[in-house]
Amino acid sequence: MLERFIDWLLQTLLDLGYPGIVALMAMESSILPVPSELVMPPAGYWAAKGQMNFGVALLCGVLGSVIGALANYYGAQLIGRPLIQRYGKYVLLSDKNLARSERFFAEHGEISTLIGRLFPVIRHLISIPAGLHRMPLPKFILYTAAGAAVWCAILTWIGYFLGQHEAALRPEEIHRYVTRALLVLIPVTLIVVGIYVLRRRRPK
Numbered sequence: 001m002l003e004r005f006i007d008w009l010l011q012t013l014l015d016l017g018y019p020g021i022v023a024l025m026a027m028e029s030s031i032l033p034v035p036s037e038l039v040m041p042p043a044g045y046w047a048a049k050g051q052m053n054f055g056v057a058l059l060c061g062v063l064g065s066v067i068g069a070l071a072n073y074y075g076a077q078l079i080g081r082p083l084i085q086r087y088g089k090y091v092l093l094s095d096k097n098l099a100r101s102e103r104f105f106a107e108h109g110e111i112s113t114l115i116g117r118l119f120p121v122i123r124h125l126i127s128i129p130a131g132l133h134r135m136p137l138p139k140f141i142l143y144t145a146a147g148a149a150v151w152c153a154i155l156t157w158i159g160y161f162l163g164q165h166e167a168a169l170r171p172e173e174i175h176r177y178v179t180r181a182l183l184v185l186i187p188v189t190l191i192v193v194g195i196y197v198l199r200r201r202r203p204k
Contacts, residue, residue: 013042014051021060029068031124037174040152044159045169058156065148066141069127073140076131105133110143111196115189117147154181
């Protein structure tokens with residue numbers, strides 16, 4: 001059943017083409033349940049088969065991710081703050097706590113946005129505090145695109161690798177390689193955060 005679903009997904013993505021990648025990744029990057037693991041690996045698979053271009057597919061994935069993130073960003077600005085100001089006290093989120101989180105995001109919003117794009121669940125939510133605390137839009141787009149480019153490149157390469165080696169694009173294979181990628185990303189991210197903290201603490 002899963003194999004038939006993957007076959008259908010592969011054909012559907014090929015039929016939708018590059019606009020389909022943009023639309024699906026925009027949905028994935030917002031709050032809609034479309035896993036990027038089911039979008040970018042098939043795109044990479046078709047790139048390996050010569051049906052798509054790897055670079056264009058990657059660019060479309062990043063573009064879609066930014067569009068979806070912007071939806072959360074503006075949604076948090078328009079809806080999130082009034083809700084928090086009205087109901088935040090019921091979940092122990094006072095104006096003082098909100099101001100404290102704003103100061104944190106003002107100082108560390110760039111690194112938070114960049115790293116947040118690399119990990120499941122956080123990737124969908126990191127745009128909300130960015131919009132809530134009005135992170136400057138150019139910085140938000142830059143760091144969102146940078147993080148999305150890393151993640152989309154990993155997923156696209158997984159599909160490309162499987163396509164080049166004539167392997168079946170199965171969910172368990174995608175999951176296995178995604179897990180390996182995360183096991184590499186976690187220590188690399190910790191090193192980056194450590195360097196960031198040390199540089200912030202160093203006297204100017």
